Amino acid sequence: MKVLILGGGGREHALAWKLRQSPRVTEVFCAPGNGGISQVVTCIPIALREIDRLIAFAKEHEIGLTVVGPDDALAAGMVDRFVAAGLRIFGPTQAAARLESSKVFAKEFMQRHGIPTARSGHFTNSSEARAFAAGMGLPVVIKADGLALGKGVIIAETRAEAEEAIRQIMDERKFGDAGRAVVIEEFLEGPECSIHALVDGTSALLFPSAQDHKRALDNDQGLNTGGMGTYSPAPQLTAELEAFVRTEVLDRFLAGIKAEGLAYSGMLFPGLILTKTGPKVLEFNCRFGDPETQVLLARLEDDLLELLEATIDGTLARQSPRWKAGSAVCVIAASGGYPEAYEADKLISGLDRASEDSVVFHAGTRLAVDGVHTAGGRVLGVTATGATLGEARDQAYKALREIHFEGMHFRRDIAVKGLAC
Numbered sequence: 001m002k003v004l005i006l007g008g009g010g011r012e013h014a015l016a017w018k019l020r021q022s023p024r025v026t027e028v029f030c031a032p033g034n035g036g037i038s039q040v041v042t043c044i045p046i047a048l049r050e051i052d053r054l055i056a057f058a059k060e061h062e063i064g065l066t067v068v069g070p071d072d073a074l075a076a077g078m079v080d081r082f083v084a085a086g087l088r089i090f091g092p093t094q095a096a097a098r099l100e101s102s103k104v105f106a107k108e109f110m111q112r113h114g115i116p117t118a119r120s121g122h123f124t125n126s127s128e129a130r131a132f133a134a135g136m137g138l139p140v141v142i143k144a145d146g147l148a149l150g151k152g153v154i155i156a157e158t159r160a161e162a163e164e165a166i167r168q169i170m171d172e173r174k175f176g177d178a179g180r181a182v183v184i185e186e187f188l189e190g191p192e193c194s195i196h197a198l199v200d201g202t203s204a205l206l207f208p209s210a211q212d213h214k215r216a217l218d219n220d221q222g223l224n225t226g227g228m229g230t231y232s233p234a235p236q237l238t239a240e241l242e243a244f245v246r247t248e249v250l251d252r253f254l255a256g257i258k259a260e261g262l263a264y265s266g267m268l269f270p271g272l273i274l275t276k277t278g279p280k281v282l283e284f285n286c287r288f289g290d291p292e293t294q295v296l297l298a299r300l301e302d303d304l305l306e307l308l309e310a311t312i313d314g315t316l317a318r319q320s321p322r323w324k325a326g327s328a329v330c331v332i333a334a335s336g337g338y339p340e341a342y343e344a345d346k347l348i349s350g351l352d353r354a355s356e357d358s359v360v361f362h363a364g365t366r367l368a369v370d371g372v373h374t375a376g377g378r379v380l381g382v383t384a385t386g387a388t389l390g391e392a393r394d395q396a397y398k399a400l401r402e403i404h405f406e407g408m409h410f411r412r413d414i415a416v417k418g419l420a421c
């Protein structure tokens, strides 16, 4: 079968790397892909907003399965369009993906179905939002309703900051239409953790736990980023907490979509905070996480194609994939300046040596005549497995030390919290 992957980041590189190993996959294409992906599969220069061209490509090349990476493609109705064209595609429809693309919709869904989440209110009128925020304790969390490239959540430490956040999101439309509404939420404390589960409409298949590092600098300092590194499993998510997540989050989610006739099919990736009173859902993501996918797929022993097809066919209950024992760690190498304005087009050296005992997933890279150049904020995700978390971590950092480009920076404490457990 021929497979088409949509997207061009580290997540899509990991999907391409894994799907290429499937005995049933004959060829993998990726649109638009990146420098690293183009070294393993065929990249095609079609942007994700050109849905007609993607559909024409899938038809012409007899693509048996298309896999959607990014959230905005799902929110734009990529899956609906492919399905209407008679093509097989992995991911939720536009209506189901509203669980990610509208935080108001997600909060209402959680409240209707008893899924544990932070106390909150939501508003389309900024004076009402300000009045509600004034009645909350501090810090208070202000969230733009729609997709905002991971920048639409502000944790306000003071009343003035809360007012300013509401003004920027709602009155100034800093994030465009994503700010038509806001969610105002109580601040929760505890370690963050995410889970991934394939959902086929009637059952959910839980993946191992993984933990991201959102802040740019060591010890969770600095600005928020798309994610600076991951490890799996995350020992914070004990068997007891995992059982809680199954019953209080996934089972209730399944009951909720059934009750509402919401045909959800795809990956569900809720973000959680493990508070003293139990796990609470911060948000639903409706796709594979980036860089969580890198560590999860590094640990998956079995054929990913089988799992994706079972999700579409509604036969997930029959799947029980095997995962590598031990751990996986992914450390992101980022461009100088990231997550603010960053430098690009720097030549990267050492990729071959780094790839000897690890897998280097590319995010913002492009191929040039003299080698691979940087072309984005997050550049590479150096991923290694090991019998223990410590071994996986040492291996990933050993490989990373081989890699150089001007301005490169990375966190030195990825997975350290996991070692302490």
Ligand SMILES: Nc1ncnc2c1ncn2[C@@H]1O[C@H](COP(=O)(O)OP(=O)(O)O)[C@@H](O)[C@H]1O
Residues within 6 Å of the ligand: 118, 141, 150, 151, 152, 153, 155, 185, 186, 187, 188, 189, 192, 214, 271, 282, 283
């Ligand atoms: N209620 C909350 N209490 C404490 N921190 C929060 C809360 N909601 C969000 N955050 C922080 O903000 C980050 C982003 O929020 P999230 O809801 O995941 O939105 P998005 O990923 O779309 O930006 C979270 O990873 C978490 O660190």
Ligand SMILES: [Mg+2]
Residues within 6 Å of the ligand: 271, 283
């Ligand atoms: Mg999040």
